[in-house]
Amino acid sequence: MEKSSNIQVISPNVKYTEDYIYADYEYEETLVTKKDNELLVKPYQTSLCIRTARKVGRLGIMLVGWGGNNGSTFTAAVLANRHQLSWQTKNGKMDPNWYGSITQASTVRLGIDESGKDVYVGMSELLPMVHPDDLVIDGWDISPLNLAESMVRAKVIDYDLQQKLKKEMSAMKPRPAIYDPDFIAANQADRATNLIRGSRYEQYLQVRADIKDCRDRNKLDSVIVLWTANTERLCEVRAGVHDTSDNLERALRNNDTEISPSTIFAMAAVDEGCCYINGSPQNTLVSGVVERAERAGVFVAGDDFKSGQTKLKSVLVDFLVTAGLKPVSIVSYNHLGNNDGKNLSAPKQFRSKEITKSNVVDDMVESNNILYKPGEKPDHVVVIKYVPYVGDSKRAMDEYTSEILLHGTNTLAVHNTCEDSLLATPLILDLALLTELFSRVQLRRDDTEEWQSLHAVLSLVSYLLKAPLVAEGAPVVNALGKQRAAIENMMRACLALRPIHNMQLEHKVYTLNHSLTQSFNHSLIQSFTQSIIHSLTLRFLYHKVTNE
């Protein structure tokens, strides 16, 4: 049962057929060129036709690291919502929700009503999307624990809800996975007993067989493979190994030790026609994988879920810089006690995370050459400490110091207790649902061209990721507001609706306001007249009946 959209766009630029929504869309941009000390600004438009397939297929999500905190919490959340399970806590009875998911719990502005008031609808109502209740979940883990045991180990889900989920989740068992102790912390070795043996190529073949098995057994139309396993060390990208699809395959067949487990999973997913999403910070998606995805016509996306401390950073720094205040020192410290934190306590794995947590301010800093000279950046330090006692309840402490007027300073100190897996789980859902949606979108400039999909690197889902992978040569955007606007406006474009501009001239220009009021008054009088007629009719009928 997909989330039905009861929105009908009445426009000459939109056509609904049984299979597609067709939208004629004018994509507008402005070309700026420098001439001497002048900037020449030239607006231009590209006419596009966008079509969105209306049939939402049966989607499977295969999680690498299914038995982890995120994987078990995601599974619990899907089941709790599907079965509408309620549970008792010390604060009383709780009902399931999808808070933290932009597709399920956020709204988008559709337009204005007759009175000029904004009208908002759920993001998932804009276009046909997979319903979370219909998701088929499967996956792999190096740990043999079933999903109920994994949920207990994670210590994230409330006890009473665990009891209600235990039976169904105990029947879910992660498939054996690919383990290479050279890529994750040594402290993970004790859980690595559920393994695919053999060479890297044999492991790749087994993962492909697993995907095929999952797709056939569940009669799926599509499968998305999503990595939520432990953070790996960065792989040393080598020419002749990671740089092209063919070199990567050759290296895989030669059992090259610099091919990481995550890259093997990515290759297997892409070769099975599946999109692959990297929820961790390591450089899985080397150019050889991207080329392979381009050839296969599937999406890859990554890196590293943007769930808490970094998500806030991509808002705060955007606010400061766009307010003309100059962040000069950013210190992000956090400690956590879950297995992710345990793995990150190893230097090489921490380095992967340090990079993705540090680069998130670059685009905002580079956007303002009044505040920053070329190459100038704020001091930026990231610290992560492992403190077992706090478990999944990560404690983030941030200090943002900015230079303000006449070289004064402003310091923001933030304490942010992020229930890590409860913040990451909705992102897993949104990554899957938005990737599936955008796989049904095609564009062309006119009917002389073939329909084409979006670029294989799905940077539209950057909002959900700390270090967004982008098409070669494309700019990286980390500012959260811009990332969200990209998703909203792309979905609007699929309905031939212009981007949101927030100008509200209806309330700022008399003539516009007046005409709006006029049309509102007209409809008010119309509905008032109708109600008078309606009540007179009822009165007549009542009178007639009582006198017979």
Ligand SMILES: NC(=O)c1ccc[n+]([C@@H]2O[C@H](COP(=O)([O-])OP(=O)(O)OC[C@H]3O[C@@H](n4cnc5c(N)ncnc54)[C@H](O)[C@@H]3O)[C@@H](O)[C@H]2O)c1
């Ligand atoms: N808020 C968040 O939780 C958050 C935010 C951003 C990124 N992440 C990243 O998401 C990942 C998962 O986080 P978590 O809290 O669920 O960690 P976790 O340690 O609880 O779960 C990871 C799971 O992956 C398994 N695993 C490790 N290597 C594997 C392999 N090669 N194949 C299959 N399974 C493997 C482990 O056994 C474990 O069950 C981490 O890389 C983390 O950095 C988490």
Ligand SMILES: O=P([O-])([O-])O[C@@H]1[C@@H](O)[C@H](O)[C@@H](O)[C@H](O)[C@@H]1O
């Ligand atoms: O998204 P965010 O809260 O900035 O980043 C988090 C880190 O602060 C945390 O230490 C790590 O364990 C999580 O995997 C996640 O990456």
